[in-house]
Amino acid sequence: GAGVSQTPSNKVTEKGKYVELRCDPISGHTALYWYRQSLGQGPEFLIYFQGTGAADDSGLPNDRFFAVRPEGSVSTLKIQRTERGDSAVYLCASSARTPSKDTQYFGPGTRLTVL
Amino acid sequence: DAKTTQPNSMESNEEEPVHLPCNHSTISGTDYIHWYRQLPSQGPEYVIHGLTSNVNNRMASLAIAEDRKSSTLILHRATLRDAAVYYCILRDDAGGTSYGKLTFGQGTILTVHP
Numbered sequence: 146g147a148g149v150s151q152t153p154s155n156k157v158t159e160k161g162k163y164v165e166l167r168c169d170p171i172s173g174h175t176a177l178y179w180y181r182q183s184l185g186q187g188p189e190f191l192i193y194f195q196g197t198g199a200a201d202d203s204g205l206p207n208d209r210f211f212a213v214r215p216e217g218s219v220s221t222l223k224i225q226r227t228e229r230g231d232s233a234v235y236l237c238a239s240s241a242r243t244p245s246k247d248t249q250y251f252g253p254g255t256r257l258t259v260l
Numbered sequence: 261d262a263k264t265t266q267p268n269s270m271e272s273n274e275e276e277p278v279h280l281p282c283n284h285s286t287i288s289g290t291d292y293i294h295w296y297r298q299l300p301s302q303g304p305e306y307v308i309h310g311l312t313s314n315v316n317n318r319m320a321s322l323a324i325a326e327d328r329k330s331s332t333l334i335l336h337r338a339t340l341r342d343a344a345v346y347y348c349i350l351r352d353d354a355g356g357t358s359y360g361k362l363t364f365g366q367g368t369i370l371t372v373h374p
Contacts, residue, residue, distance in 0.1 A: 187345075187347055253303050
């Protein structure tokens with residue numbers, strides 16, 4: 146079956162611009178996670194959704210970052226006034242049922258470059 | 261989540277076994293040991309997980325020390341496709357406040373030589 150998909154695969158933008166990154170989780174998965182991975186580092190947790198609500202957004206670095214999941218499926222990560230330090234690969238993952246016990250399935254990521 | 265320590269890199273030859281170590285001396289009783297790997301230009305993928313007993317699946321085996329302060333991921337016959345970064349992660353799967361999020365370290369870069 147289809148895995149987690151993310152679009153676009155690459156995004157190049159200029160400092161100060163607004164970007165949206167999209168994640169399509171595996172059908173039926175109620176839990177959705179966003180992570181950010183800088184070069185040479187492991188992924189870093191940003192936010193977790195259970196259904197439509199953000200259950201844990203403690204990893205969002207500041208108020209320029211925001212994510213939504215209005216219908217409990219597709220999620221969009223939004224970054225306002227982008228900065229060069231936001232350049233990274235943004236990964237999305239989903240899992241079924243009980244998130245604390247289930248495997249997370251990751252998408253291929255969106256590589257964001259802020260010039 | 262408790263911290264894990266892994267070697268930065270390891271090398272292996274194709275078709276030989278590989279033992280990837282992980283130290284987690286501050287592990288708590290409800291922490292499960294999870295292993296994920298990340299192939300080049302891909303998102304991480306699940307490999308295996310366990311609590312106390314050794315575990316086997318089609319990808320690998322997980323050997324857990326009796327005191328649970330360390331574990332070893334075993335790839336029985338490495339292939340070129342196993343070249344990846346391997347992450348050892350502790351997660352409180354008892355339904356605590358982790359909400360299932362994974363806390364990645366820097367992992368071990370595994371190089372497999374033909």
